[in-house]
Amino acid sequence: MSDLTASQRLDIVRHKGRPTVKDYIPLIFDDFFEMHGDRYFGDDGAVMGGVCRFKGTAVTVIAQVKGRNLEENKQCNFGMPHPEGYRKALRLAKQAEKFHRPVICLVDTSGAFCGVEAEKRGQGEAIARSISEFMTLRTPVISIILGEGGSGGALAMAVCDELAMLENAIYSVISPRGFASILWKDASREREACDIMKITAEDLVELKVCDHIIEEPAGGAHNDCEQTAENISDYISAALKRKLQKGLDELLNERYNKFRVVGEYEENVSADEPG
Amino acid sequence: MLEDLFSVVKTRLSADSKNDEPRRSKTDIPKDLLFKCPRCSNVTFMEEFQNNGKVCPACSYHARLSAKERIEITVDKGSFEEFDSEMISKNPIDFPDYDAKQQALRDKTGLKDAVITGKADIRGEKTVIIVMDSNYMMASMGSVVGEKITRAFEYATENRLPVVAFTASGGARMQEGIVSLMQMAKTSGAVARHDQAGLLYIAVMTDPTTGGVTASFASLGDIIIAEPKVLIGFAGRRVIEGTIRQKLPDEFQSAEFMLQAGFVDMIVERRRMRRTLGHLLRLHKTEEGDVNE
Ligand SMILES: [Zn+2]
Numbered sequence: 289m290s291d292l293t294a295s296q297r298l299d300i301v302r303h304k305g306r307p308t309v310k311d312y313i314p315l316i317f318d319d320f321f322e323m324h325g326d327r328y329f330g331d332d333g334a335v336m337g338g339v340c341r342f343k344g345t346a347v348t349v350i351a352q353v354k355g356r357n358l359e360e361n362k363q364c365n366f367g368m369p370h371p372e373g374y375r376k377a378l379r380l381a382k383q384a385e386k387f388h389r390p391v392i393c394l395v396d397t398s399g400a401f402c403g404v405e406a407e408k409r410g411q412g413e414a415i416a417r418s419i420s421e422f423m424t425l426r427t428p429v430i431s432i433i434l435g436e437g438g439s440g441g442a443l444a445m446a447v448c449d450e451l452a453m454l455e456n457a458i459y460s461v462i463s464p465r466g467f468a469s470i471l472w473k474d475a476s477r478e479r480e481a482c483d484i485m486k487i488t489a490e491d492l493v494e495l496k497v498c499d500h501i502i503e504e505p506a507g508g509a510h511n512d513c514e515q516t517a518e519n520i521s522d523y524i525s526a527a528l529k530r531k532l533q534k535g536l537d538e539l540l541n542e543r544y545n546k547f548r549v550v551g552e553y554e555e556n557v558s559a560d561e562p563g
Numbered sequence: 564m565l566e567d568l569f570s571v572v573k574t575r576l577s578a579d580s581k582n583d584e585p586r587r588s589k590t591d592i593p594k595d596l597l598f599k600c601p602r603c604s605n606v607t608f609m610e611e612f613q614n615n616g617k618v619c620p621a622c623s624y625h626a627r628l629s630a631k632e633r634i635e636i637t638v639d640k641g642s643f644e645e646f647d648s649e650m651i652s653k654n655p656i657d658f659p660d661y662d663a664k665q666q667a668l669r670d671k672t673g674l675k676d677a678v679i680t681g682k683a684d685i686r687g688e689k690t691v692i693i694v695m696d697s698n699y700m701m702a703s704m705g706s707v708v709g710e711k712i713t714r715a716f717e718y719a720t721e722n723r724l725p726v727v728a729f730t731a732s733g734g735a736r737m738q739e740g741i742v743s744l745m746q747m748a749k750t751s752g753a754v755a756r757h758d759q760a761g762l763l764y765i766a767v768m769t770d771p772t773t774g775g776v777t778a779s780f781a782s783l784g785d786i787i788i789a790e791p792k793v794l795i796g797f798a799g800r801r802v803i804e805g806t807i808r809q810k811l812p813d814e815f816q817s818a819e820f821m822l823q824a825g826f827v828d829m830i831v832e833r834r835r836m837r838r839t840l841g842h843l844l845r846l847h848k849t850e851e852g853d854v855n856e
Contacts, residue, residue, distance in 0.1 A: 400778075402798030403806055407816060410826050412777030412797035420751040420783055424759065439735075440747060440778040440797075447748050461735045461744040466802075471737055486656040486740050495655065497741050544752050548713065550745040551706035552653035 290455070290506070294488050295479040298464065300456040301435040305510035307517075309336065309351035309394050309434065310360075315517035316524070317342055317349060323380060325372075329409060332373030333363040334397070337380040339389070342524060348384035350377045350445060351394035354435065367436075368401035371414035374444050378418050385427045390528055393431040393445040398463050400441030415444040422447035423547075428531035428539060430524060432502070433457040433489075434509075449543050450527050452500040453489035454516070456508055459497065460487040496550060500527070600624050602792050602813070616833045618791075625790035625833055627770050630679040630696035633729055637837055638683035638692065645681040647714060652676055652707045656740040664738075674699045676707035677732075680715040685727065686841025688848065691719040693728035697771070704775055705736030709746025712780060716753035716764075725763035725844055730781040734774020734799075747779035754783045763847040765840065768795050768818065768827065782826070786843060789818035789827045790836075796821075 292300075300306070313320055320340035325331040337350040352369065355361030377393075384391045400411055422429060422445075431448035437459035446459075453459060462470070464482040469475040492498035502523050505512035531539060598612035598619075599605070605621035612619070616636070617626040628636075634643055651669070654661045669675060677699040683692050693715050695702040702708070712728070719726045736743040757764060766784030770793035777797050781787075789795060796816035804811055814820050821827045831839050 400797070402802045404803060404811070404815070407796055407798065407803070408824050410782075410824065413782040413826055415778035415797070416747075416751060416780070416782035419748055419779060420755040420758075423748065423752040424755045439744065440775055443744055443747060444778075447752075459741060461737065461740050467737060484656075484658070492741060495741060497745060544756070547745055547748040547752055550742055550749060551710050552655040552739075552742065553650050553706045553710055554653060555647070555650050 292456070293483055294458065294485065294491075295464075295482040297456040297458060297488055298479075298482055300508040300510075301458060303508060303510050306435055307509050307513040308354045308356055309396065310353065310356070311513050312394070312434070312517050312520065313340075313349065313351065315514060316521045317347070320349070324376075326375035326379055328375060329372040332365075332370050332376055334365045334367055334369040334401070335373035335377050337377060342392070342528070343521075345528065346387070346389050347528075348380055348389050348391045349394065350380055350391060352397045352442075352445065354396050365401060367397045368399060369397065369441060370401050370403075370406050371409040371411050374400075374414040374418045377445055378421055381422060381425055381429075385425050388427060390428040390430065390532065391425070392524060393429065393448065394434055395431055395437050395442050395445050396434040397438055397441050398436050399438035399466075400444070415440045418444040419447050423543065424540065426536050426540065428528065428534075429543075430527045430531070432520060432523070433459050433498075436463075438463050447543075447547070449531050449539060449546070450499045451497065452502050452523055452527070453492065453498050454502050454509060454520075455489055455504040457489060458482075458487040459489075459492055460485055598626075600626075618833055622792060623832070624792040625770060627697050627731065629698055630674070630694040630729075633694045633769075634679065634681075634683070634692070636833070637694075637727075637729075637840070638685055639687065642684040643681055643692070644683070645679060646718065647680060647711050648675065650675060650707050650711060652705050652739070654738075655706060655742040656738075658738040658740070661738045668699055672696075672698050676705070676711075677702040678708045678711050680711045682718070682724065685837060685844060688841055688844035689724055690844060691715050691724050691726045693726065695729060695731040695769075695776075697731045697733070700736065701733030701771075702731045702776075703733050703736040703743070704746045704750075704779075705739040705743050706746065708732075708736070709743075709749050712746075712750045713753040716750070716757045716780075719762060720753075720757045720760050723760070723762060725765065725847065726757065727765045727767065727840055727844075728780065728784070729767045729769050730772045730776055731769045732772060732774060732776035732781075734776065744775065747775045750780040751783060754780050758783070758785075763844070765843060767831075767836070767840075768793060768821075770794055773797065773799070773816075787826065787828050788831050788836075788839070789821065789829075791818055791830050791832060793818045795827070 317340040322338040354367035429448040468477040468481040600619040602624040603622035
């Protein structure tokens with residue numbers, strides 16, 4: 289695997305030719321039937337989902353859509369979902385639970401959309417509900433971060449039994465730009481932020497957040513989309529095999545504990561406190 | 564009765580202000596004798612503001628309370644038992660100066676981190692209580708906040724108790740990076756288990772409830788109460804103003820706005836909060852031994 293800094297990887301995931309879910313889905317899945325709408329408000333172009341087959345097994349795929357050009361980006365709001373996008377994702381996840389299909393989430397967003405309408409329709413509630421429902425969803429869930437995994441908007445689709453990241457993907461509490469502007473009041477220090485935030489797949493394996501790194505072709509996924517799709521496909525096969533052999537109660541306990549153990553604190557340290 | 568409760572707050576405030584603030588004199592009026600409301604800019608004497616339970620007399624904006632003040636006006640006298648009072652955060656992503664900053668804040672605020680948890684009685688009803696404190700790094704959610712809230716919900720689930728959580732937060736604890744983000748999943752997971760056990764969770768949103776806390780456990784209450792005029796939202800106001808390139812109206816992301824939008828059940832004034840919580844807890848009480856499994 290290549291030895292790049294976080295900011296170099298950021299350049300790769302922002303490369304114009306970086307494949308998106310629209311490239312990957314036809315290469316990885318068969319008979320994809322797209323399903324639309326959250327049944328309450330509308331259909332969010334930033335999240336696409338449907339049912340299909342993966343190597344013969346029926347699965348539900350839920351994916352965050354980034355555009356490959358301006359026209360597509362208008363459709364998908366530059367990959368930033370509104371509340372109805374999360375509610376569509378959750379609807380399809382509950383449907384997968386009903387029909388005992390595993391769920392594959394493909395994550396690629398700089399974050400949930402920040403706007404007046406998103407607030408009015410409860411962006412916070414939509415993400416919270418998604419997180420808590422995925423935590424208890426009684427079917428296997430595999431999430432893969434393809435490019436950017438930005439903040440709660442990514443986490444809403446990354447509460448899962450196994451989290452994998454493409455080799456150059458990043459996953460962060462806030463975009464590096466937002467981080468720089470909040471902490472240093474200077475958004476232009478984005479690259480510097482990138483390199484201290486611990487956001488690469490390797491960093492996140494170390495922090496017990498990411499379970500598996502999917503290799504990309506030399507130079508990045510844009511150099512060989514088919515090869516990347518094959519690598520993703522191999523990973524999904526292996527992950528599903530691991531998860532489908534477990535009982536649901538065991539699976540859910542492990543999912544709970546996967547998140548339960550993250551956090552670094554100490555106790556009974558009053559001695560070092562002055563006065 | 565309520566007046567007594569607020570005089571408790573007042574006593575505590577005057578005790579707290581002993582620290583390092585300049586001594587007050589009656590001749591010149593230092594700033595800390597006045598309260599300027601951030602919502603309506605009305606200026607009142609600090610004493611009047613404090614006697615009013617830290618509520619702006621002009622617009623009824625409910626100003627921030629420390630976690631200790633909140634506990635004192637909420638729970639039955641002497642009933643509070645704190646959980647995990649010694650827990651402090653490490654530095655999971657080796658963020659420069661984070662340890663030193665935390666130590667300085669612990670010394671300054673007397674808090675170990677941004678949340679106090681425990682069990683208590685509210686008007687005779689046993690409950691687990693979670694209170695966030697915006698004096699500590701704007702109550703951002705890092706390892707300690709996440710762990711203590713998770714443990715509080717787990718304790719409540721194990722002991723079949725309701726949870727009352729007073730939320731306040733500026734969002735994620737940037738200095739803990741992805742570990743901060745994971746606390747959203749961790750706390751929401753614990754809420755989900757408490758929910759599945761058929762137990763009551765009341766979230767009380769106080770000023771400000773935003774970001775990752777809004778997008779996790781704060782929005783998952785069976786009942787969501789807000790204090791008047793407080794800020795509730797997901798994205799920061801300035802972020803949105805930057806996106807749409809125009810000023811947002813004052814009431815945007817207020818408790819009243821969120822009530823209208825359908826995300827808050829009721830707005831309750833501070834002086835009625837304790838009574839309201841007591842009633843709601845009693846309404847949801849199951850008989851001893853009548854455990855609904
Ligand atoms: Zn006011």
